[in-house]
Amino acid sequence: MRKIIHIDMDCFFAAVEMREDPSLRTVPLAIGGAADRRGVIATCNYVARRFGVRSAMATAHALRLCPGLRVLPGRMALYKQVSRQLQDIFARYSHLVEPLSLDEAYLDVSASPLCGGSATRIAEAIRRDIAQELHLTASAGVAPNKFLAKIASEQNKPDGLFVISPAEASAFAAQLPLVKIPGIGQKSAERLAAVGLYQGKDVLAWPKSRLLQQFGRTGQMLWQRAQGVDDRPVEIDRVRKSVGVEHTYPSDLMEEAAAQACLTELLQELHGRLQRHCCPERICRQGVKLKFADFQQTTVERSVQGWEPALFVRLLEEAWLRGAGRGVRLVGVSVGLPEGQAERQLDLPF
Missing domain, CATH: 1.10.150.20 (5' to 3' exonuclease, C-terminal subdomain)
Structure with a gap:
């Protein structure tokens, strides 16, 4: 068994903006795209959530739920800077850290002598450092594996801690x-x-x-x-498994020819991104995603042995037929990368 901590920042992008401008703390606030450009909410504060606003929701719908919602475009450079400070705090407590995004991570503290070897006390110390140094709040879950630790971190949000012992798992x-x-x-x-x-x-x-x-x-x-079992180790170096590009359009695409024209631009961007991660000839899967006007979406994928541009065209044709005449608001393309060999950690006593 392991001692795993999952740290999840509370409404991270919105929290950073509220820290920078305290007047935003009492108003419903969201970070996302503009409603007139088919924008989507990335995150929102807890005031906005009381109105039913949620991440991944269309901004236009969020504004209907909460007419007083303040929507900011976001400042990714600032969020990344704060995330680096967050990672520095994690590094004080464990060298086994697996970031999941800018604002959450797993830490394996199984062998840590800090805080008397108590994972719970380490989690409390991390949350205290975040509050004192970054002036932000984080929720934490402590458990014998990654699955339960992630679930635990959601139990007492925001600004909470929840522990699942091995005996309770x-x-x-x-x-x-x-x-x-x-x-x-x-x-x-x-x-x-x-x-x-x-x-x-x-x-x-x-x-x-x-x-x-x-x-x-x-x-x-x-x-x-269902038995509380999860043998996955905390992976220090996460292997990228896919590369993708997608775009939401200002008005629905009603003709397949229009979607095919958009596909050409997306493939150019995807190919550029892919070259930064691996040789295009090494990809093992290609896929096309469409999100329809009613927000339902479909993905069509095929296994490949290298970059095949013509296959994307055929995949789009198949995905388009699934729409049954519905307009398309988003087109996405992606490729899968060969999996690397992950090095597993030894199990340590809890």
Whole structure:
């Protein structure tokens, strides 16, 4: 077993803006794109969330829910600067840090002698340093693995701490709604509910063989998570698995020819990004994503052995047919990269 801490900053982009301008603390605030340019909310403060505003929501819809919403375009350079300060704080407590984004990370403190070897006290110290030095708040989860630590960090948000001990892991996971498991989205949860699977304990009531037969690799993952099991180590050097580009258009694309024209520009940008990460001839998967006017989306992917521009055209054609006449608000293209060999850590006593 390990001692894992998951740190998740509270409404990070919005919190930084409120720190820079304290007058924003009491008003509903969001960071995102403009409504007249089909913008989307990146994050929002807790005042805005009381109106139902959420990340990934269209800005126009957010403004209908909260007419007084203050929407800022965001300052990525500033957020990255603060994120580097955050990483410096993490490094004081462990050299095993896996950043997930600018504002969250896993820390493996299994072998740390700090704070008497207590992962809980280390998490408290990290949150204290963040508050004192960055004038921001963070929530933390402490658990014997990454899966449970991430769930735990959400339990007492904002500015909270939640601990799941090894002795509590299986009971906690058994009561956990399956929709809270990372990798199980709303649609997947609905499909699981259709066969009577709602919580971890429902999964454990099924024979493992039936789960594998009906859900494949997802069934294997569910069987482990329902028991509170997650063997993944904290990875210091995360291997990039994909590169993608997408764009939301000011007005819906109603003709496939218009989408194909947009595809040409996206592929030029994607090829440029790809060259910064690996040789295009090394890619192993290509995909096209469309988001329709009703916000439903579809993705079509194929395995490849190198860059095939013509394949993107065929993938777009297939995705377009799934729209059944609906306008398209977003087009995206992506490629998968060969997986590297991850070095696993040794398990250490909790």
